[in-house]
Amino acid sequence: MLNRNQILETVEMVEKEHLDIRTVTMGISILSCTRETAEKTAAAVYDCVMKRAEKLVPTAQALSLEYGIPIVNKRVSVTPVSLVCAAFPEESGLVGRALDRVAKELGIDFLGGYSALIHKGTADYEAKFLQTIPAVLAETERLCASVNVGSSRSGINMDAVGEMGRIVKETAALTAERGGIGCCKLVVFCNAVEDNPFMAGAFHGVGEADTVVNVGVSGPGVVQHALKFVPGADLTDAAEVIKRTAFKITRAGQLIAKEAASRLGARFGIVDLSLAPTPARGDSVAHILEELGLETVGCHGTTAALALLNDAVKKGGVMASSRVGGLSGAFIPVSEDIGMIESAERGMIGLDKLEAMTCVCSVGLDMIAIPGDTPASTISAIIADEAAIGMVNNKTTAVRVIPVPGKKVGDEVQFGGLLGRAPVMPVHPGDASKFIGRGGLIPAPIHSFKN
Amino acid sequence: MRAVVTVAGTDRKGVIAEVSAFLAAKNVNILDVSQTILGGRFAMVMIVDISEASETLALLAEHASALGKEIGMDIRLQHADLFDAMHTV
Structure with missing residues (x-):
């Protein structure tokens, strides 16, 4: 049986010591959304994420009320977009903007997965995808990007490291009037994990199930x-x-x-x-x-x-x-x-x-x-x-x-x-x-x- | 389903009566009550059964909090599982 002091301790943690659930992050696989054009792919991604994440915000709000513990952020992570857009990498931004729209419409705080995994080498489609990052981050609000440039198994892709220095600079330049805020939504990893619920580095790994909830x-x-x-x-x-x-x-x-x-x-x-x-x-x-x-x-x-x-x-x-x-x-x-x-x-x-x-x-x-x-x-x-x-x-x-x-x-x-x-x-x-x-x-x- | 009600604020007459009346009106059954004065402040913890309550847990929580504002106390009504999870292995 619970005793009074334990109960009051929990209440105090929430009220005075900022105990909260920082994020409930829904990971969604969008691999199956690839279509023959970027426009159709963006539409399929939009529909897929809208459908699966539809109840995320109201559910988190209900849980927060019922359990009396704040849930600060409701987030979504998706399969690295570079994979979904491999056939038309220069137009990946269409998918990025569609994801940002979903986030705004559903009240999702941040959506991660505008990402590329290039820890051993940069494929041609990935090199082109990287070039889209600065403009997409400048034009969107809630979309987050990440790039994995190394791992303990493969080493460090220094070509990618060199490129990311330029991408970070360009991202800052395109959001110069807001203090370079685009860079707050861009993280460069070594040993990126597939089930990270935190931003800006969250993406939904290809080894994951269709839809998962990480907290x-x-x-x-x-x-x-x-x-x-x-x-x-x-x-x-x-x-x-x-x-x-x-x-x-x-x-x-x-x-x-x-x-x-x-x-x-x-x-x-x-x-x-x-x-x-x-x-x-x-x-x-x-x-x-x-x-x-x-x-x-x-x-x-x-x-x-x-x-x-x-x-x-x-x-x-x-x-x-x-x-x-x-x-x-x-x-x-x-x-x-x-x-x-x-x-x-x-x-x-x-x-x-x-x-x-x-x-x-x-x-x-x-x-x-x-x-x-x-x-x-x-x-x-x-x-x-x-x-x-x-x-x-x-x-x-x-x-x-x-x-x-x-x-x-x-x-x-x-x-x-x-x-x-x-x-x-x-x-x-x-x-x-x-x-x-x-x-x-x-x-x-x-x-x-x-x- | 069990919930925990915590009530805290400046001690005065009638607080238990007001909170109990609210719970009774919502068809909530009180299972356990513990009340004390901590450093001059009123502190009460109730374990309640809301299986037959007239409204959902989320609504009960909102209404309990509103009652608190009305009577000048901090009232929280929360799912008991949170406390069980945090304080038992």
Whole structure:
């Protein structure tokens, strides 16, 4: 039987500590929508996603009311569009715009899957698809794009890495009047996962069933609050507190995921055990690290504290869910975390420390504003470094940087909503263009040969 | 189906009566009640059976919250499975 304190604890988590379900994401296969022309394909994709996701928003709203827990975002991910449009890649934008229309009409917050998987090589149709990304992201609001440029099995496709530096720059240029916001909807991966419910990197993998429901939980505020009660605990005990808290948070996610899947006539996919911050105070991953004893996130010790947090979240979460997946770890997006924003504004955290942090957590260099005049080859080099970390360590890494047009170090850019605001951070001035210009494939590490 | 009702706010006379009357009017059966004063604030937790309720859980939750605003208390009515999931292995 439930006791009063347990019940009040849950109510307090929701009311005061920002416990929420960050996203219910419906993954939809649109592979069967390919027709003989781009127009007909776009129409088929529109009909397919409209039909299957029709009840997503009302169902999530009903669940939120019944269980008394906010569901912040309702999202959809689809099969990588590059595959569906392989026969007419230059016209892929038609499908992208159709998907954006679906999202707007159904009240879906973000729709992911304007994606290409080119981790071993870039097919001709994929090269043409990549060129459509900047314009499509500039013309759409809710569509998200992602490109996988490397994997632990295949190595890093450096031709794709070189190209993505240019694509990121062009995307920023085409959305210059809005601070380069197009880049907030574009992520470059190494070891991309097929069941990620989080944006901008969600797509519905080809190994997935027709329609699945994946859920991403949240709750950095809950973890920080729990740690406040054990100020003198050693780190073993602190890890235990985080584990227990992660268990509770994840159980809420598992419950909503199973119920949502059943009501939507879809398969329950996975629960993503991520701690996802928002720009709201009291909902920050950085503040958890500071609660563990760091003066400010970014100081020495940050990587160790993050490693502890990430591991404890996984251990608590794995026990709480029958199937886990996605990215599962603590997120450290700079513009979306008030602790990160404030540390960056004071110059206490930079790209180098953030890169080190990505070695021990999900997912990568995320939502980082850099000077608008950063060369494309430098962005490619940032992507290459991050992909190398992912490839060698068998983990997902990603880069979502925004070269903000017209802005320089010390300026600030506002994206609004969950995307937050970010101070423009310096990048290293040295030139990597010759390295990036070589192209080719960085071979997979020796430990990838496991067969 | 069971739901959990939590009521919190400044202590005053008649709160239990008002909440119980609301539940009775909706044909909701009270299974368990626990009430205390925490730091001068009224805190009540009820476990209720809504199997024969006159409206859906979502509507009950909305109406309970509206009653809370009317009588100056925070009232939440939620599916009990959430609490079971979070606090039992």
